[in-house]
Amino acid sequence: xxxxxxxxxxxxxxxxxxxxxxxxxxxxxxxxxxxxxxxxxxxxxxxxxxxxxxxxxxxxxxxxxxxxxxxxxxxxxxxxxxxxxxxxxxxxxxxxxxxxxxxxxxxxxxxxxxx
Amino acid sequence: xxxxxxxxxxxxxxxxxxxxxxxxxxxxxxxxxxxxxxxxxxxxxxxxxxxxxxxxxxxxxxxxxxxxxxxxxxxxxxxxxxxxxxxxxxxxxxxxxxxxxxxxxxxxxxxxxxxx
Numbered sequence: 470x471x472x473x474x475x476x477x478x479x480x481x482x483x484x485x486x487x488x489x490x491x492x493x494x495x496x497x498x499x500x501x502x503x504x505x506x507x508x509x510x511x512x513x514x515x516x517x518x519x520x521x522x523x524x525x526x527x528x529x530x531x532x533x534x535x536x537x538x539x540x541x542x543x544x545x546x547x548x549x550x551x552x553x554x555x556x557x558x559x560x561x562x563x564x565x566x567x568x569x570x571x572x573x574x575x576x577x578x579x580x581x582x583x584x
Numbered sequence: 585x586x587x588x589x590x591x592x593x594x595x596x597x598x599x600x601x602x603x604x605x606x607x608x609x610x611x612x613x614x615x616x617x618x619x620x621x622x623x624x625x626x627x628x629x630x631x632x633x634x635x636x637x638x639x640x641x642x643x644x645x646x647x648x649x650x651x652x653x654x655x656x657x658x659x660x661x662x663x664x665x666x667x668x669x670x671x672x673x674x675x676x677x678x679x680x681x682x683x684x685x686x687x688x689x690x691x692x693x694x695x696x697x698x699x700x
Contacts, residue, residue, distance in 0.1 A: 512672075571681070574627060576625070
């Protein structure tokens, strides 16, 4: 089956620290990969995406590279800010039996950045 | 405009009430989704509409009834809910749900539902 495994949180970092959130996946075929972010009390926002092997998605200082050989899509940021405190979800798109694509999410990783 | 708008933002309803959640997008997307999210959990897919037709129902109880009146609107009708149905209900849309069309999904802010 298709699944996403991401590191369990919570992760607590000091401001300006380096961030890595690990994400690995199992999928048939060639999924697209996504990172979504959810700020407290809000919906999900697409942070970045990659659609094929070796693609690098980037946005707002965050980066993730689609690694087919290790089935991974780790999220990184060189210097986190307090405003990055949120829950981060790794996801992949898979086609269902009905022929519709849908997202499969990891369990989420809560990040807290302290001043 | 990459906005998906959901109303209301908060809803408290009794177990005998009937209410509706609304979702609207003006991106020309032809696939729309309802998700349910419990606290500290990832979103769980409930329904998928593709070209205004229901294509996926993830075994959701009949007390949840989706409706897609047109390509921009998606409703979720609620009736006789239970307290355990209290959750954040998220609407999302994508360009399409088929091969080559699903590139990403855009989510609304959600409706926080409390059933008392």
